[in-house]
Amino acid sequence: MSNISILIVEDQAIIAHDLASKVRRLGYDVVGITATGEEAIKLARQHRPSLVLMDIQLDGEMDGIAAAQQIHRECNLPILFLTANSDPNTDERMLLAGSVGRIMKPFDKCDISIQIEKALTKDTTK
Amino acid sequence: MLKEIHHRVKNNLQVISSLVSMQADNLTDEKTREEFDDVCDRVRSMALIHEKLYQTDDLARLNFADYSTSLLHALWSSHDILADKVRLNLALAPVMLTIETAVPCGLILNELAGNALKHAFPNGGDGEVTVGLEHDAAPNTACLWVRDNGVGLLPGMDWRQSSSLGLRLVQILAGQLHGSVETGTSPGAEFRVTFPLKGLQS
Numbered sequence: 001m002s003n004i005s006i007l008i009v010e011d012q013a014i015i016a017h018d019l020a021s022k023v024r025r026l027g028y029d030v031v032g033i034t035a036t037g038e039e040a041i042k043l044a045r046q047h048r049p050s051l052v053l054m055d056i057q058l059d060g061e062m063d064g065i066a067a068a069q070q071i072h073r074e075c076n077l078p079i080l081f082l083t084a085n086s087d088p089n090t091d092e093r094m095l096l097a098g099s100v101g102r103i104m105k106p107f108d109k110c111d112i113s114i115q116i117e118k119a120l121t122k123d124t125t126k
Numbered sequence: 127m128l129k130e131i132h133h134r135v136k137n138n139l140q141v142i143s144s145l146v147s148m149q150a151d152n153l154t155d156e157k158t159r160e161e162f163d164d165v166c167d168r169v170r171s172m173a174l175i176h177e178k179l180y181q182t183d184d185l186a187r188l189n190f191a192d193y194s195t196s197l198l199h200a201l202w203s204s205h206d207i208l209a210d211k212v213r214l215n216l217a218l219a220p221v222m223l224t225i226e227t228a229v230p231c232g233l234i235l236n237e238l239a240g241n242a243l244k245h246a247f248p249n250g251g252d253g254e255v256t257v258g259l260e261h262d263a264a265p266n267t268a269c270l271w272v273r274d275n276g277v278g279l280l281p282g283m284d285w286r287q288s289s290s291l292g293l294r295l296v297q298i299l300a301g302q303l304h305g306s307v308e309t310g311t312s313p314g315a316e317f318r319v320t321f322p323l324k325g326l327q328s
Binding site for chain 1: 132145147166176177203204
């Protein structure tokens, strides 16, 4: 088992569990799964994962970008966004929130593997 | 409002893809697992239509050449072991399609290009797949074609009688588009799907 740990923040439970299963099969440790930005911040403080996989639309008051900004500011963790669509405004907000990449939905095992590896490499070369 | 709908449809297609993928996790037979992966590829071809429409100003028509480029790169990326040996060439003219045409056309492209990638080079040999899109203004038709330099169709084979779901889908969806399918076999295989463009499409 790798010592790389990943936090999954996704409001659709089925997507979150599919993602967790794929991430584990790639040999990474999943330290938590949550549907809200507020809980994500708590879990990030508690576990200090190597990487956060963050959806943009979440349950609760906070969206994924706001949650990512706070996690990045407080814990300096890299964020890999999960997005169904992209537009320039969202892309800019993601960059300001510590984005090291994104996984477009629908994703498959290869997308996840490539993007996680890229994100971890990017972060360690900062 | 329409933009939000495209976003939600795409998210729901991800849920469907995840359900299929989770079901496939329980399978031990590799061939059956590949069939589930094919379903995920088909769902992705539909989801990408909504992503491209979401990015347009009028939310009604998309540039199918741009869509095809994204779809084919995603397909090659998700079959990376095969794709390393099979070069992808694109010859795509800009053709604007509405969602009613783009969805079946995207599924046809997924099947034909996926078939070429997975079956044209059975012994792991090097090869090329070329995908083209042409617009003929006079009868206002578009032609989507996929050509490879692999083993080709079996001599005497009538692809319309094939038990392959992918080829059946090509036939069914070309019919939905009021289009026609022609094949060529030398060298490799070639499929040409020609269909009329109506209304806002060009």
